[in-house]
Amino acid sequence: MATSWNGSAEESHMTLITALAFTVLWLLWSISSYFRCRNRLPLPPGSFGFPVIGQTVEHLLALRTADGIRQWMQKQVDRHGPLFRFRFVGYPMVMMSQPEGNKFIFQNEGLSNHIFWPSHISTMFGPHAVITQSGERHKLVRRHLNRFFDRTAMSRYIHGVNRNAIRHFTNHWQGKEQLVALDIINFFTGSCVWNLALSLEEGPLIVTLALTIFYIAKNPHVYEQILHMENGLTMEDISAMKYTWGAIQETLRLHPVLTGSYRKTVTDLEYEGYHIPKDWLFNWNSQHSHYNPKYFKDPFKFDPSRWEKRPPPFTYLPFGGGVHLCLGYEFARMEMLIFIHHLV
Numbered sequence: 001m002a003t004s005w006n007g008s009a010e011e012s013h014m015t016l017i018t019a020l021a022f023t024v025l026w027l028l029w030s031i032s033s034y035f036r037c038r039n040r041l042p043l044p045p046g047s048f049g050f051p052v053i054g055q056t057v058e059h060l061l062a063l064r065t066a067d068g069i070r071q072w073m074q075k076q077v078d079r080h081g082p083l084f085r086f087r088f089v090g091y092p093m094v095m096m097s098q099p100e101g102n103k104f105i106f107q108n109e110g111l112s113n114h115i116f117w118p119s120h121i122s123t124m125f126g127p128h129a130v131i132t133q134s135g136e137r138h139k140l141v142r143r144h145l146n147r148f149f150d151r152t153a154m155s156r157y158i159h160g161v162n163r164n165a166i167r168h169f170t171n172h173w174q175g176k177e178q179l180v181a182l183d184i185i186n187f188f189t190g191s192c193v194w195n196l197a198l199s200l201e202e203g204p205l206i207v208t209l210a211l212t213i214f215y216i217a218k219n220p221h222v223y224e225q226i227l228h229m230e231n232g233l234t235m236e237d238i239s240a241m242k243y244t245w246g247a248i249q250e251t252l253r254l255h256p257v258l259t260g261s262y263r264k265t266v267t268d269l270e271y272e273g274y275h276i277p278k279d280w281l282f283n284w285n286s287q288h289s290h291y292n293p294k295y296f297k298d299p300f301k302f303d304p305s306r307w308e309k310r311p312p313p314f315t316y317l318p319f320g321g322g323v324h325l326c327l328g329y330e331f332a333r334m335e336m337l338i339f340i341h342h343l344v
């Protein structure tokens with residue numbers, strides 16, 4: 001009897017002590033969150049929509065086309081201003097519509113480096129792809145890969161790419177009255193990238209080349225200009241193909257293959273008087289500036305000559321920016337220029 005009385009007294013003591021400990025912890029947590037909130041700046045304007053899914057569905061639907069995402073962004077900008085929050089695949093996200101916002105993402109090293117992809121996309125790239133790596137691991141992989149993709153490396157590939165282009169046009173284009181450009185270009189870019197032993201990212205190249213051919217065909221004055229202005233194939237000649245490069249840049253301005261992507265905050269951040277907590281996502285996006293008449297006069301017009309002048313920084317982002325800037329930029333540029341050179 002005595003043992004059981006002692007046992008239940010001990011149990012009540014333990015319950016009391018546990019309850020007290022929880023109360024003290026709860027009080028400490030409440031006091032510290034009160035002071036954290038009091039010092040904290042407001043969150044960016046916007047709304048999180050439905051719990052968990054937020055605006056995932058409408059954002060994904062908008063992302064299906066460049067027009068769709070541009071119109072969706074404009075609607076949000078009109079409602080909340082140039083910087084706004086929403087919820088995407090369960091994550092709170094801040095979208096930057098202005099070049100200053102893109103600059104903040106790309107120049108803040110911690111943020112720029114921490115890339116985020118929705119799981120279905122990162123599975124598609126594979127666990128070891130450089131584009132899915134963050135932090136020190138990304139730095140290491142990128143350092144090793146850089147030497148295969150810089151300008152010096154391009155001078156080693158130029159003759160191979162040129163030979164491929166000549167073979168390609170002889171085998172697939174000569175003597176044909178009609179061709180499906182997208183299928184045929186696939187052979188060319190595929191063989192070049194295979195020759196580089198990479199088998200990476202030829203998708204954006206094929207689409208950009210097909211669209212550039214479409215615009216050149218639709219604008220005979222552009223065809224004439226290219227025909228008269230470009231005629232060589234050393235690295236110097238490639239650098240001198242400014243008008244053709246203008247036509248490709250213009251295609252990428254109107255139809256960037258990737259309109260934007262995501263970065264994840266690894267610490268709390270402050271931007272433009274707003275508090276952005278750790279583990280939120282940032283979305284850099286080119287659509288608002290690529291079609292903005294403030295940066296590109298008459299933005300819906302295909303005009304390669306506008307590239308005689310550089311646009312303001314962070315307004316033109318078809319190859320992204322910061323530490324994840326497209327690794328294949330120089331290669332893509334060289335390959336597309338050689339292709340158009342042989343085409344015209």
Ligand code: HEM
Nearest residue numbers: 130131201204205208258261318319320324326327328332
């Ligand atoms: C017109 C052609 C291309 C376009 C428009 C393009 C666009 C892009 C963009 C926007 C990114 C940045 C992604 C981000 O910040 O989230 C990127 C990254 C990347 N691109 Fe390209 N790309 C093109 C061609 C290529 C080619 C031909 C290769 C390889 C030979 C390539 C290899 C890569 C790699 C490896 C990354 C990831 C870099 C990193 O995460 O450090 N790209 N590309």
